[in-house]
Amino acid sequence: MSDQNKENLIEELGDNHIATSYENPIREDAFEMSDDEKIEKIKGHVHQIMETLGMDMTDDSLQGTPNRVAKMYVNETFGGLHPNKKPKASTFQNNYKYGEMLVEKNITVYSTCEHHLLPIIGRAHVAYISSGRVIGLSKMNRIVNYYAKRPQVQERLTMQVVKELQKALKTEDVACVIDAKHLCVNSRGINDIESSTVTSEYGGKFKDENVRRELLNYIKLDTKF
């Protein structure tokens, strides 16, 4: 889809938090409950799931599991749902006039498939060409991590990373490629342990075939994870 078409789609859907093409479908009242309240509620649900499965929830080893899972969901696995967790993307002036692409490659991705709530494990490769600003390297890892910590589909995660960096760097010239294993494909269902999923989003100059080839040459998608 062209950038213009994407912009039109966003305009059509409205620029709010409810299911635009780039946003996760998060309800408007999602942040009315505190994290502690969410943990308490989720804890009860996990307890029920385990009990329904027939587990003895008085067992010493199982007793703490509902609380553990609830804390993990709210603070870690899905910690990127809250906008106040968005990392600050410090940028600096490109005083040294570096004009080539910069690639932050092999960024570890731990995300969660929104269809099965199973892990997505892989690598993200992020690149940009400066239009006058440069960004702290670690901020690219942090942005990937922030959007990964949500129930996700890989396509959306890839686009969110690009959009966020385009905003921070004030340029269209940003790209992201993600190669990841979905445990819902690898460890259940079709049980194909070898397959992985590659997604990409190329903005601005990265739509040019030569620029794209240069990026793909740097990242060589042979990483094992």
Ligand SMILES: Nc1nc2c(ncn2[C@@H]2O[C@H](COP(=O)(O)OP(=O)(O)OP(=O)(O)O)[C@@H](O)[C@H]2O)c(=O)[nH]1
């Ligand atoms: N496009 C896309 N699909 C995904 C992603 N993660 C998981 N899926 C797929 O989501 C689909 C959900 O399909 P369903 O038929 O509703 O679920 P299911 O019966 O468990 O399907 P199987 O996984 O084939 O057993 C599956 O084909 C998954 O492989 C993702 O990031 N992007």
Ligand SMILES: [Zn+2]
């Ligand atoms: Zn899945």
